[in-house]
Amino acid sequence: MEELFSKVLQVNVRCRDCEERKANIRVTIELQLTTSPVHKRDLLVKLTDDLDPYFLFNLSISEEDFQSLKVQQGLLIDFASFPQKFIDLLNLCCSEQQSDNPRFLLHLSCHSPVLEGPANFSVVETNAFKHLNHLSLQLAHGSDKEVKDYLAVCLSSLKAAKQALEMKLKKTEEDLSRQLSYAQQTLSEKTKELDKLRSEWTNQTSCLSRRHSEELQSEREKAVELQSRLQQQTEQLRQELDSAHKKSSQQLHSKLTELEASCRELTEKKYKNESAIRDLKIKLVGAEEECQRLKQQVLSLRRENSTLDTEVHEKERLVSQLQMRVAVLEQEIKDKDQLMHRTKEVLEATQQQKESMEDNAESKEHQIRKLEATVKSLSEELIKANGIIKKLQGEVRGLVGKIKVKNTVTVSQEKVLQDTSEKLQNVEKDLQSAQQQLVSKDEQVSKLKEQLEATVQKLNESREVLKTNENVISWLNKQLNDKQLSRKPQSPESLENPSVLSTSTGLRAQFYPHTGKPAVSPVAAADVTPADQRALQTANQQIGDRAGLDSKYFERRDDSIPIYGLSSNQLRREFPQLTKPSVASAYFSA
Incomplete structure (x- = not known):
C-alpha cells in the first residue's frame, strides 16, 4: 500500500432536498499492488472526516475499470499517469479554496437526504459561461466492516502517536532536567566570579x-x-x-x-x-x-x-x-x-x-x-587711514590665528x-588717554605709509616677475611644438633660426595658474629688434602649420600660466637671446 495524496480539502456537499453546504473532508489516494493470482494495480480513493469517524466513502479503480471510465468521460490519459493528473487537479482546488471566486471546485452529491449510499465526487472548473466537469467518480459508502477497519487503523495510529509523544516527552524531561542542573551549577560559579570581580x-x-x-x-x-x-x-x-x-x-x-x-x-x-x-x-x-x-x-x-x-x-x-x-x-x-x-x-x-x-x-x-x-x-x-586699517586688521586676525x-x-x-x-x-x-590716542594714531599713520610703500614695491616686483614668466611661457610653447616635431629631420635653416629651439631632452615644468596681463620684460624687450620679432612670428606660424595647430594657440593671452622649475643655466642654454639677469623678488624663488 503506497499513499500518494492525503490532504484536507473544502468540498461542496449536496444532498437531496437539502441546501448545499461546505465541509472540510480529507481526500486520500493510495496505490495498492496485488500479486495473487496475477500482478495488479488498484487505485483507492477514500473520503474521510477528521471530526466524524463514521464518515467514510471508498472507491477502488482497477485498470479494467479505468478503461470504461476513460470511455465514458472522454479522458485522454492512460492508467499510469491518471493518479498524478488527479492529484494535480486536487492541488489546484486546494490553492483556489482561499480565494473569493475559486476557479476549481470539488462537489460531493448524494441522492438520499443523508450522506448514505453511493455518492458522486467530481472536480468542476467554473468560468463565466458554464461549469466544466473534469472528472466524476462514483464513491460507495463504507460498510460496517470497512468503518470498523478504518476506526481500528485510526486507533492504532493514535496509540502509536501517543507512545511516540510519551517517549519524546520523557526524553525532553531528562534533557531539560540535565540542562537545568548544569545551568544552576554554572550560575553558582558565575555568581562567585562576579562577587570576586x-x-x-x-x-x-x-x-x-x-x-x-x-x-x-x-x-x-x-x-x-x-x-x-x-x-x-x-x-x-x-x-x-x-x-x-x-x-x-x-x-x-x-x-x-x-x-x-x-x-x-x-x-x-x-x-x-x-x-x-x-x-x-x-x-x-x-x-x-x-x-x-x-x-x-x-x-x-x-x-x-x-x-x-x-x-x-x-x-x-x-x-x-x-x-x-x-x-x-x-x-x-x-x-x-x-x-x-x-x-x-x-x-x-x-x-x-x-x-x-x-x-x-x-x-x-x-x-x-x-x-x-x-x-x-x-x-x-586718519579718516582715510581707517579704511586701510580695517583691511590690515583682517590680515592681523589671520596672523593672530596662526600665532595662537x-x-x-x-x-x-x-x-x-x-x-x-x-x-x-x-x-x-x-x-593719559590723550597721549595714547595721539601716539597710536601717529604710529598707525607711519606704519600705514611704510606698508603702502612696501606693498607698492612688492607689487612692482611681482609684475616684473610675471612679465618674465610670460616670456618664458611663450618660449616654452615653442619648445613643446619643436619637441613634437623633433621626430622629423630638421633642416639647417631651422637650426640657424634663433626663433626655433631644439629640445632634445624633455623639460619638466610646474604650472601655477594666475591672472595678469602678458607683457615683455624691459630687459628682454631691449634686445629684441623688430626684425627678430617678425622672424619669431613667422617661425611660430610655420611650426603651427606643421603641427596642425591654429594660430590662436601662439597668441598672447590674459590667462597665461607662469612656469617654475627651470634652472637659469638651462634657460641660458635653451634661450640665448632672451635670458637676462632677473630681478630679485620676495615672492618667487631665484
Whole structure:
C-alpha cells in the first residue's frame, strides 16, 4: 500500500432536498499492488472526516475499470499517469479554496437526504459561461466492516502517536532536567566570579580615587607656594621700580632727544604685548573650559561605577586610560617646572620694559603740546587711514590665528602672565588717554605709509616677475611644438633660426595658474629688434602649420600660466637671446 495524496480539502456537499453546504473532508489516494493470482494495480480513493469517524466513502479503480471510465468521460490519459493528473487537479482546488471566486471546485452529491449510499465526487472548473466537469467518480459508502477497519487503523495510529509523544516527552524531561542542573551549577560559579570581580573592582577604584585625590592636593599645595613666591617677587620688583623711577625722573630732561626715538619702539612693543596678553586671556578661558570639562568627566566616571556589574570589561579599559592620564599629569608637572624658569626670564624682560616706559612718560607730556597742533591736520588723513586699517586688521586676525596655534605651549604660564598683565595695566593707567590716542594714531599713520610703500614695491616686483614668466611661457610653447616635431629631420635653416629651439631632452615644468596681463620684460624687450620679432612670428606660424595647430594657440593671452622649475643655466642654454639677469623678488624663488 503506497499513499500518494492525503490532504484536507473544502468540498461542496449536496444532498437531496437539502441546501448545499461546505465541509472540510480529507481526500486520500493510495496505490495498492496485488500479486495473487496475477500482478495488479488498484487505485483507492477514500473520503474521510477528521471530526466524524463514521464518515467514510471508498472507491477502488482497477485498470479494467479505468478503461470504461476513460470511455465514458472522454479522458485522454492512460492508467499510469491518471493518479498524478488527479492529484494535480486536487492541488489546484486546494490553492483556489482561499480565494473569493475559486476557479476549481470539488462537489460531493448524494441522492438520499443523508450522506448514505453511493455518492458522486467530481472536480468542476467554473468560468463565466458554464461549469466544466473534469472528472466524476462514483464513491460507495463504507460498510460496517470497512468503518470498523478504518476506526481500528485510526486507533492504532493514535496509540502509536501517543507512545511516540510519551517517549519524546520523557526524553525532553531528562534533557531539560540535565540542562537545568548544569545551568544552576554554572550560575553558582558565575555568581562567585562576579562577587570576586566586584570586590577587586571596588578595591582598584578606591585605590585610584585615593591616589588621584592625593596628587590633586599636592598640585594645589605647589600652586599656592608658587603664588606666594611670585607675590613676594612682584613686591620686591615694585619697590625696586619705584626707586628706579625716582632716579630716572631726574635724568629725563637730558635724555629728551633719545627718548623720542625710543618712544616709537616702545609703543610698538606695547601693542605687541597687548595682543599677546589678549591671546593669553583667550587661552586662559579655553583652559578653564577644559578644566570644567575634565571635572564633568570625573563626575561621569563616578556615575559609571554603579554599572560595573554589567560593564566589567569596559571598566578595565577605563582603568588603563586613567593610568595614561596620570602619566600625562606627571609629564605636565615636569613641563610646568621648566616653564617656571622661563617665566622668570620673561619677568626680568617686562621689568626692563616697565622702566623704559616710565622714563618716556614725562617726555610724552611735552610731545602732547606739539601734537595738539598736528591733530587737526592728521584727522583727515586718519579718516582715510581707517579704511586701510580695517583691511590690515583682517590680515592681523589671520596672523593672530596662526600665532595662537604656535603659542599653545605657553598655556601653563597663565598665572604668571596674568600677574604681569596686571602690572602692565597699572603702568598704562599712569599714562593719559590723550597721549595714547595721539601716539597710536601717529604710529598707525607711519606704519600705514611704510606698508603702502612696501606693498607698492612688492607689487612692482611681482609684475616684473610675471612679465618674465610670460616670456618664458611663450618660449616654452615653442619648445613643446619643436619637441613634437623633433621626430622629423630638421633642416639647417631651422637650426640657424634663433626663433626655433631644439629640445632634445624633455623639460619638466610646474604650472601655477594666475591672472595678469602678458607683457615683455624691459630687459628682454631691449634686445629684441623688430626684425627678430617678425622672424619669431613667422617661425611660430610655420611650426603651427606643421603641427596642425591654429594660430590662436601662439597668441598672447590674459590667462597665461607662469612656469617654475627651470634652472637659469638651462634657460641660458635653451634661450640665448632672451635670458637676462632677473630681478630679485620676495615672492618667487631665484
